[in-house]
Amino acid sequence: MIPEDKYRKIIHIDMDAFYASVEQRDFPEYRGKPVIVGGPPEGRGGVVATASYEARKFGIRSAMSSKTALRLCPDVIFIYPRFDAYKAVSAQIHEILHRYTDMVEPLSLDEAYLDVTEDKQGIGSAMDIAGLIKQAIRDELQLTASAGVSINKFVAKIASDMDKPDGLTFIGPSAIGAFMEKLPVEKFFGVGKVTAAKMKAMGLHTGADLKKLSETEIVSHFGKPGKFYYQVVRGIDNREVQPHRETKSVSVEDTYQEDLTTKASMLTELEILTENLAERLHSFGLKGRTITIKFKFSDFTIMTRSHSLTELVNDKQEIFKIIKMILDKAPVEEKRVRLLGVGISNFELPQKENHKATGSQLKLF
Template identity: 50%
Template sequence: MDAFFASVEQRDNPDLRGKPVAVGGSRERGVVAAASYEARVFGVKSAMPSSIAARRCPNLIFVPPRFEVYREVSQKIRAIFYAYTDLIEPLSLDEAFLDVTQNKRQMTSATDIAREIRQRIFDETGLTASAGISVNKFIAKVASDINKPNGQKLIHPTQIDAFTANLEIKRFFGIGKVTAGRLNDMGIHTGADLRKYTRPELVQMFGKSGSYYYHICRGLDDRPVRPDRIRKSVGAERTYSEDLSELDDQQTAMRRIAEEVSKRMKQGEHRGKTITVKLRYSDFTTHTRSRSLDHFTDLEAEIYAIAADLLEGHPREQALRLLGISVSKLDTESRSEGGQLTLDF
């Protein structure tokens, strides 16, 4: 989807159309969850601190998120996908991989399928979507960003070699900003540069990720579209309008987050073993701390007890602007690995 959260807000509020919009945060505090294309012109991006976004775009309009609405729209879009294939692997509320090799409409052109899906999304939701079409997940994902917004891009099998050779490292799906910088420092700026290194050399430098880099710079990706993709964690976080400097205030905030995490876990029928707290200080430095249990839990009291204990360890003299809790090593993950579940007697 194109600027999904922001586009939904512009759809539902005509006064926001054609204007720079940021979903989430406020002019003074918080983090941008999504930015409209009008805001992106000014360099406003998702995950950017709201204060920086406001400086870059003085006319930026901040809108509180409505996640229930976004989920409802996402479900409508997912229903459209299922009219074409059951092989759907969601990446988030606004993005998914579809394998249409065998499709319910018996259409022979993936390009036509993408065009038809995008038109149906617009007709049924009033929102635009973009698509990437190719022979594997990596190439399709990169292609989906090329003609945004409201466009699509086909990378034919005969074009893959040249496409990946000329592709900038920073645009490779799976290579983050830090790794891209490290590769640039090594003189690696494109896929062609990356191909100069052998697989053992890349593994030695980047661990198991090196093998992935070796293959994708050659356009090779044999990962199937997995409709049963396992969720890895459940969490929630909050940015506060004023820094929390008192321990009592921090603990109260942490308890509310633990309540939300527990609620989300029960709704998704998840239980987990590892609790992680995220702490962001007033200077924007961020730290995480984790602790694992010997059993699975979804209980608010248990999640909070560990989170509060981990919170105790942070420097008392530093105020907190953001708190978060996530629970990982879920029981669904263990089942997928064939592990033995802990039984409560």
């Protein structure tokens, strides 16, 4: 048991429908209307990067094909991303976050962890700090953010998603055990669609079900990630907030209801994934040299194939040329593909010192 005075104070800030909210803020004609930021549905069709909350009421979600989104809401408005604008707003958000702590770990343009165990202004209460951050974002940027507050990163992130939009949720040490037991397995960090389906087929639907298994049993069924599942279902997450975390790679993937059996069908899905990947690269302001395709087959075996370039790239068309070349050479004939992923790495980012959270607690939340 961790002594109360040794608990960390972690905040997870997550902007609400960030890209779409920036568009609605900057262009009044979009306010109150279903808006999608992403590629339009013409031709092969684009991908939804962000949907406004008005669009989400129709079942539209991120990473959905634009054609599907249009079927769900024929009146939806498609807007091409303005990544320079989003990056500028993100910089303003991070300026606000750094008023309270230097322990800020950005996850993307619209999401970050903060360790406020020792906050700059000596406020002491993580809930008060989260409230002040949300208010500053609202007053200065005319946008809303949701915040989760807890003693570790995993629980804080889950908390930030509980009362969106404009939410503020605290899950304290005494509540974590019961909370994790009620949490659906698909909400656990690292549990994707396939793993969640496997868990449910085993009768594991909630944290309480997972908690019945020993660490050895979980690892035997789910491999190395099972160690993490065993810990977090008990509310244990010792990952520190890393202010200068180096991004090693960016990737996207999707699992298909029906196995893909031809290279033509794989190429169609890979183009959708490539567009989504390019949008993420632009949002992070990254370019890379090594492009990778991940194949997961119907027997759950995995194969990856990569190609490295001499120049840095983040353009969709340039990446897709390499994707097509990799697929052409990949031995996937007569294979049944259930999952495809595309990724890019080798960013050659400058190395920075990794500052670690230290120090004792002030007062509990």
